[in-house]
Amino acid sequence: MAIEQKDALFTLIKSLSKSEKRQFRLYVGRLGGNREANFISLFDLLDKSSSYDDALILKKTSIKKQQISNTKAHLYKQILVSLRFNPVHQNIRSQIREQFDFAAILYSKGLYKQSLKILDKAKDQALKNSENNLAYEIVEFEKVIESQYITRSMSNRAEALSSQARNLSEQNTLISKLSNLSLQLYSLLLKEGYVKNDEDSKKVTAYFEERLPDYQIDQLGFRGRLFLYKAYLWHSLILQDFVSSFKFAQKWVDLFEKYPQMKMQNPVFYLKGVNYLLESLYLIKHKTRFNNVLKTLESDIEEENIALNENTRTLTFLYLNQHRLNLYFLEGRFTEGLSYVETLIAEIRLYSAKIDEHHIMVFYYKIACMYFGAGNNKACIDFVKKIIYNKDLRMREDLLCFSRVLNLVAHYEAGLDYHIEKLIVSTYKFLLKMNDFNQVQQKMIAFIKKLSGIYPQDLKKEFVNLHKALSQLDDHPYEKRAFLYLDILSWLESKIQLIPVETIIQQKAEKMLK
Numbered sequence: 001m002a003i004e005q006k007d008a009l010f011t012l013i014k015s016l017s018k019s020e021k022r023q024f025r026l027y028v029g030r031l032g033g034n035r036e037a038n039f040i041s042l043f044d045l046l047d048k049s050s051s052y053d054d055a056l057i058l059k060k061t062s063i064k065k066q067q068i069s070n071t072k073a074h075l076y077k078q079i080l081v082s083l084r085f086n087p088v089h090q091n092i093r094s095q096i097r098e099q100f101d102f103a104a105i106l107y108s109k110g111l112y113k114q115s116l117k118i119l120d121k122a123k124d125q126a127l128k129n130s131e132n133n134l135a136y137e138i139v140e141f142e143k144v145i146e147s148q149y150i151t152r153s154m155s156n157r158a159e160a161l162s163s164q165a166r167n168l169s170e171q172n173t174l175i176s177k178l179s180n181l182s183l184q185l186y187s188l189l190l191k192e193g194y195v196k197n198d199e200d201s202k203k204v205t206a207y208f209e210e211r212l213p214d215y216q217i218d219q220l221g222f223r224g225r226l227f228l229y230k231a232y233l234w235h236s237l238i239l240q241d242f243v244s245s246f247k248f249a250q251k252w253v254d255l256f257e258k259y260p261q262m263k264m265q266n267p268v269f270y271l272k273g274v275n276y277l278l279e280s281l282y283l284i285k286h287k288t289r290f291n292n293v294l295k296t297l298e299s300d301i302e303e304e305n306i307a308l309n310e311n312t313r314t315l316t317f318l319y320l321n322q323h324r325l326n327l328y329f330l331e332g333r334f335t336e337g338l339s340y341v342e343t344l345i346a347e348i349r350l351y352s353a354k355i356d357e358h359h360i361m362v363f364y365y366k367i368a369c370m371y372f373g374a375g376n377n378k379a380c381i382d383f384v385k386k387i388i389y390n391k392d393l394r395m396r397e398d399l400l401c402f403s404r405v406l407n408l409v410a411h412y413e414a415g416l417d418y419h420i421e422k423l424i425v426s427t428y429k430f431l432l433k434m435n436d437f438n439q440v441q442q443k444m445i446a447f448i449k450k451l452s453g454i455y456p457q458d459l460k461k462e463f464v465n466l467h468k469a470l471s472q473l474d475d476h477p478y479e480k481r482a483f484l485y486l487d488i489l490s491w492l493e494s495k496i497q498l499i500p501v502e503t504i505i506q507q508k509a510e511k512m513l514k
Helices: 008-015 018-028 032-036 038-048 054-060 065-084 092-108 112-128 132-146 154-192 198-211 222-238 242-258 267-283 287-302 310-331 334-351 357-373 377-388 397-413 420-434 439-453 456-471 481-485 488-497 501-511
Strands: none
Touching: 008 038, 008 065, 018 038, 018 065, 038 054, 038 065, 054 065, 092 112, 092 132, 112 132, 132 154, 154 198, 154 222, 198 222, 222 242, 242 267, 267 287, 267 310, 287 310, 310 334, 310 357, 310 501, 334 357, 334 501, 357 377, 357 397, 357 501, 377 397, 397 420, 397 439, 397 481, 420 439, 439 456, 439 481, 456 488, 481 488, 488 501
């Protein structure tokens, strides 16, 4: 029975580039006996196959049924060993670990002095690149060797190593606490979402302050500051304090500007930092700065200032396209953005095996908003339905809730109101179930519900009344988020002034601070 992409070995083989496959064949061909080995024939078969199938392996190779498991495990290991030798996958951590392994070999041969010399260089490299855990591991190994390699300076050396180990241990403990806090807050954001009232806000702040360790900012190295800024960023996002989230996202990115070599050593952290900086700038609608940061990111990628591999290429695809969409929204260029959207939809299909379902649905929501802004409500509904009917989406309940509200508004705009009552009821029930029924959503649903009973000559007056009511919530600390997912106020203004919604947003964009 075919298992498709679920088999780990098959997925690994399919992820290999042409050069990596060529290197693997050269690697295993270094000994003549390997050319006819079972694991080579298995590699060749899976490389050519479109899916994984045990029956096909038994039919096309000499591997017996009872040998499949061991052959697969051996092949998997050999591929990883081959990849480890590939320069593309070499980084500071792998280089330091390699030196550590060399030192261990010399130690086992009793060549203590040579071992210590290699360890000392590896330790300097680790400290220079903020790899404190590796540095601590090296110091502990140096202590073991020094206890057997006695010199006249042993007393001073022992004290120096003990002091270094103690300092590194304290730093690593502090970094671990900051890392834990960052992860816990991120988990809290995913599980609970944004705060909805003052009580929620106080609980989150208490949670944050109780777990924030004592620290001196001047004593924190690169990693310590990185996790500190991440923790503050998650805290501010949960509180919907987007100005503060911009502040700490900027500190996050500035850290990489201070240590530019870290863009190559920690490209994922850098890309995520820029992503949240752009997200924060979008949330506070700072168009000019947003555009500048986006151009810097594009330049970093084009000039390869960050390490590019399969992982980072996927992240750059996600972040670049999400924020290019956001730029269209900030500037109100919805109709112009439709040609970009068509290209993006095709690219999303190409990346579908590498992007999780959640991020694909985020793309679909933004695409739906693009069509809505351009006045193509039926296309908007088509993409919103992809989210609503997705049974595998287990996260981002806010995305599910606002998709239904957008679906309701798009049906009204498209004139598809023959089942509008049924749609209102289902949307209402879903919001109650999700416990995400804010005042903006309540007023919107109540308004659409009574539309059928409003005389045409009174419609504009009702739009004005709703706009007035919702405008009072625009700066509300716990209600403003609704306007970030769907610009209801601009839509209402377009109905009142009888001009396209993108014209309204373009006029607002022109008034934004340069």
